Amino acid sequence: MSEDPLRKTIPIQPVTADGEMVSLYAASKKIYPRTVQGLFARWRWGFVFLTQLVFYGLPWIEWGQRQAVLFDLGARRFYVFGLVLYPQDFIYLTGLLVISALALFLFTAVAGRLWCGYACPQTVYSEVFMWIERKVEGDRSARMRLDEADFSLEKLVKKWYKHILWIGLSIWTGFTFVGYFTPIRDLGLAFFTTQMGSWEVFWVFFYGFATYGNAGFMREQVCMYMCPYARFQSAMFDHDTLIVTYDPQRGEPRGARARKADPKAMGLGDCVDCTLCVQVCPTGIDIRNGLQYECIGCGACIDVCDTVMDKLGYARGLVKYTTQNAIDHQWTSQQTWRRVLRPRVLIYSAILLSLCVGLLVSLGLRQTLKVDVIRDRASLARITEYGTIENIYRFQFMNATEEIQRYRVRVSGLEGIEVRDLPEVEVGPAESRGVVVHADIPYGSASAGSHKILFAIESIDGRSSIQEKSVFLVPR
Amino acid sequence: MSDFIHNFWSVYITAITLGGIFACALLLWATSRKKVAASADNTTGHVWDEDLREMNNPLPLWWVGLFILTILFSFAYFYFYPGLGTAAGSYGWTSSGQYQQEVAKANEALKPLYAKYDGRPPEDLAKDPKAMAIGERLFMNHCAQCHGSDARGSKGFPNLTDADWLYGGTPDKIKETLTQGRMGVMPPMAAAVGTPDDVKNVAHYVLSLSGSPHDSLRASLGKSKFGACAACHGNDGKGNQAMGAPNLTDKIWLHGWGEETIVSMVNNGKTNQMPAQKDRLTESQIHVLTGYVWSLSNR
Numbered sequence: 032m033s034e035d036p037l038r039k040t041i042p043i044q045p046v047t048a049d050g051e052m053v054s055l056y057a058a059s060k061k062i063y064p065r066t067v068q069g070l071f072a073r074w075r076w077g078f079v080f081l082t083q084l085v086f087y088g089l090p091w092i093e094w095g096q097r098q099a100v101l102f103d104l105g106a107r108r109f110y111v112f113g114l115v116l117y118p119q120d121f122i123y124l125t126g127l128l129v130i131s132a133l134a135l136f137l138f139t140a141v142a143g144r145l146w147c148g149y150a151c152p153q154t155v156y157s158e159v160f161m162w163i164e165r166k167v168e169g170d171r172s173a174r175m176r177l178d179e180a181d182f183s184l185e186k187l188v189k190k191w192y193k194h195i196l197w198i199g200l201s202i203w204t205g206f207t208f209v210g211y212f213t214p215i216r217d218l219g220l221a222f223f224t225t226q227m228g229s230w231e232v233f234w235v236f237f238y239g240f241a242t243y244g245n246a247g248f249m250r251e252q253v254c255m256y257m258c259p260y261a262r263f264q265s266a267m268f269d270h271d272t273l274i275v276t277y278d279p280q281r282g283e284p285r286g287a288r289a290r291k292a293d294p295k296a297m298g299l300g301d302c303v304d305c306t307l308c309v310q311v312c313p314t315g316i317d318i319r320n321g322l323q324y325e326c327i328g329c330g331a332c333i334d335v336c337d338t339v340m341d342k343l344g345y346a347r348g349l350v351k352y353t354t355q356n357a358i359d360h361q362w363t364s365q366q367t368w369r370r371v372l373r374p375r376v377l378i379y380s381a382i383l384l385s386l387c388v389g390l391l392v393s394l395g396l397r398q399t400l401k402v403d404v405i406r407d408r409a410s411l412a413r414i415t416e417y418g419t420i421e422n423i424y425r426f427q428f429m430n431a432t433e434e435i436q437r438y439r440v441r442v443s444g445l446e447g448i449e450v451r452d453l454p455e456v457e458v459g460p461a462e463s464r465g466v467v468v469h470a471d472i473p474y475g476s477a478s479a480g481s482h483k484i485l486f487a488i489e490s491i492d493g494r495s496s497i498q499e500k501s502v503f504l505v506p507r
Numbered sequence: 508m509s510d511f512i513h514n515f516w517s518v519y520i521t522a523i524t525l526g527g528i529f530a531c532a533l534l535l536w537a538t539s540r541k542k543v544a545a546s547a548d549n550t551t552g553h554v555w556d557e558d559l560r561e562m563n564n565p566l567p568l569w570w571v572g573l574f575i576l577t578i579l580f581s582f583a584y585f586y587f588y589p590g591l592g593t594a595a596g597s598y599g600w601t602s603s604g605q606y607q608q609e610v611a612k613a614n615e616a617l618k619p620l621y622a623k624y625d626g627r628p629p630e631d632l633a634k635d636p637k638a639m640a641i642g643e644r645l646f647m648n649h650c651a652q653c654h655g656s657d658a659r660g661s662k663g664f665p666n667l668t669d670a671d672w673l674y675g676g677t678p679d680k681i682k683e684t685l686t687q688g689r690m691g692v693m694p695p696m697a698a699a700v701g702t703p704d705d706v707k708n709v710a711h712y713v714l715s716l717s718g719s720p721h722d723s724l725r726a727s728l729g730k731s732k733f734g735a736c737a738a739c740h741g742n743d744g745k746g747n748q749a750m751g752a753p754n755l756t757d758k759i760w761l762h763g764w765g766e767e768t769i770v771s772m773v774n775n776g777k778t779n780q781m782p783a784q785k786d787r788l789t790e791s792q793i794h795v796l797t798g799y800v801w802s803l804s805n806r
Contacts, residue, residue, distance in 0.1 A: 041555060052542035057565035252567060409652055410661030425647070425656050465647060467656040 059252060061178070064161065065171040065310040069334025071148075078149040079158055087203075090210040095433070098214045108461050114394070115431045115461050119401060126390045133386065137379040141371055142273040142352065144264055144328035153253050154327060156204075156246035157313065160197055167193040171310065197247050198239075205239030251314040255325050265324060270355040271370040275328055277308075277319045277350045278358065285319075290343060301349050305339055308332035308350060318350055400438070400495040401429040402488050412506045419471040421451070422503050426466045426488075430458040437491040440468060444484030445503055448472045455491065470503060479507040517592030524591055532578050535571065614789050621791035624798075629678035632798030633805065642799025645792055649784065650800075658803050663762060663779060668803045671759045675748045676804065682797040688783030691751040695776035699735035709733060710769040716744045716756045719764070 092099040094112055101110045109116040116123065138145050147154060168174045168189055180186055209231055210218050221227045227235075245253055254261050268274065282302035288294055294301060302319070309317045311331040316323050318332045336350040357367040407423040415421050430436050438456045442448050451469040458464050470484065482503045489496040511517060543563070546552050550560040588596040624638050632638040647656065653664045660666040665673065673691065674684055700706050708729030713736075714721035733744070739752040746754035753761065762768060762777060784793055 041557075051545055053545045053565065055538050055541055055543065055565055056568055056571050059567040059569070249569075252569065256567065256570065407651075407656050409664065410655045410659075413655075413659065413661060423656050423659075425651075465644075469657065 062251060062315040063171045063174050064313045066165065067311045067331045067334045069337060071330025071334050075149055075329060079155050082150060082155055087207050090207060090215040100211065101214060102212050104212055115433060117401065117429055117431060123394065130383065130386050130390065133379060133383045136267060137383055139264065139267045140272060140376055140379060143268060147327035148329035153245060156242055157250045160246040163196050164193055197243055201239040201243035202235065204242045205235040208238045209234050254314060254327055261324055271373055273352045273354055274322055275318060275326060275330060275333060276322060276353055276358065282349050301345050303339065307335045307339060311335045398495050398497055399431040400490060400497055401431065402497060402499050403427040404486055404499045404501045406501055412504050418474050420474055420505055421469050421471045424468045424470065424501060426468050427463060428456060428458045428466060429463045430461060433460040435459055439489050439491065441487045442470050442484055445472050445477050445482055447476050448484060477505050479505050521591040528578060528581050535574055621795065624795050625791055629798035629801050632795060633802035638795055639799055639802060642795050645796050646799055665761060667800055670804055671757060673751045673753055678797055678801050681800050682793060684781060685793050685796060686783065686785045689751060689781040691779045693772065693777040695774060696735055697774045700732050700773060705732050706770055706773050709773065710766045713755050713769055717758055
């Protein structure tokens, strides 16, 4: 062709006029995922149990006199087992979030949407709600029949029963969530004696309603339309990311055939077009069309296709976790797995490991005492009756232990500087206390102007010791 | 009170706001009536880069429902709250009004806390560590900015820990000072005293009253001119607490020591104000604070 190789004509295919006219908006069709059993289903349910055991169980653990995990917003103290964290410690939360993000990048680069399919609360709660729905309304065909059936007593009773169970679980979830911020045992007592604060009631019902709405009704609509993660996941994949895919070279052309028949002789691929992979999909897609953004990587289609392959005596893995490169280059399993430890993954792992170690070391070495030193602004300096020049400071002592602590304050940085009239400061457990401190120097011992000084604050038992810089002003 | 200089702006804003909301509603209505031809493979029909296609899925109806809800919400909002130009909204909400409500609510919540201190005399409160802890916190928040964190004051701001009082140091007087505030005015007295030399002499006489270093000759010359000062400061210079006139015979120099300072005081006068706390603190808080301030000089 006499075509400039650097220019490319992109053919525009006009929409044919014989397509039917449809509206821009349409009610979303309800999806009835079919029950599936298999390796990935077992993994998914394992994670449901694990995550929910942690979520529902953690607030009930006690630590001494208090709840082990408690975020006391009112008193601005955050208790995580033995740790007492102040708002000033939010850097650790930042660190945790950075680690979470990096961990996400890492396992998404390795095996795609592991979060979506196994750990995301939307998936987890939808699974639990669908389990309840199955127990009340029956399997896929029974549920579809019930929805299409006319109004009857049976339908009314089943629907009501299902919703009551859903609502009950939702309120328990909301209650547990609030139990992280208000001690859950007290919250329970307050609930039964109708003494719950109005904000607590609001949040229990708000979070409960969100659970009920999202897991009961919205389900895949969240993944498809609301969640930003669904959209930018693909940006984190590369050609060596393990994704749930259908092998078209093996499966096509698809078609039904007798069980004992030889597919090759019939000119057919391994796919029998049973559409079970579509029926089990919680987002209602057809994985045979390839990687789609709606696919949450739950692996239900893998499980169900494997059972069909087993029944027909074909090899498993028509739909399986594999990489784009493996498909393109027809790699063996070994070759595919070797690419898992590629530079990108190794770099993520290295950064993640160093950050985790850094965070743990930082937490371990953390001083359980914080002091803020604020010099009194109103009085620049004072000449006292003792013949000294004095500056006044406000010290805010923050005790991050759960015992009473006693602290001593010393100062250095100017000749003859000393703290006047402050024997010991006693601070209660997890208490933040303000104390006025005077620093004095002999009159005339320092030049006029601003001098840098250093306060050394030490606990009597010697376990915590910090230094705080400040300034001493000598008037002209 | 409107900040706009002309009513036009209020109408303009209302028109744009309501117009915008109507436009959204219109857009929603127009697009919901529109029909498009569906293609066989559910794409828009265009192909980019050999195999990139754009899906043409319909938007879910729950999304449309939420949109409609937001439009209805906005109409309800503008009925109740301000936003359409200078319209005040049926709740008459203002941010300063909300602040007043919050302050009133907070004070109501604090009432039972202060109730146990209300009836007791300030001297009694001075012995109660919990009351003093509250007093200290009130002091740090409201008084320490001028009087210093240790209440020992600085130039122009009295030392509250000593026994020297301009207006009186009894609990009643302290409470009066806190509630009403004080406005101490020394008028310029140079004209009443005489020549600049006379002013200097009077300054030395004043220094002599407290036993501070002074020029004896000038002091004896200034004594006769002190009559102009005695009206407020008393013949003996011991001050007058009814007027807030300081005691000139003690060693406390609130506005600075020395001949120059005293001369400039006489020439220029001095106004020193203690702001009234009655609009900032509740009566109960002033009561506890009185006990705290009294305790500072009566340990």
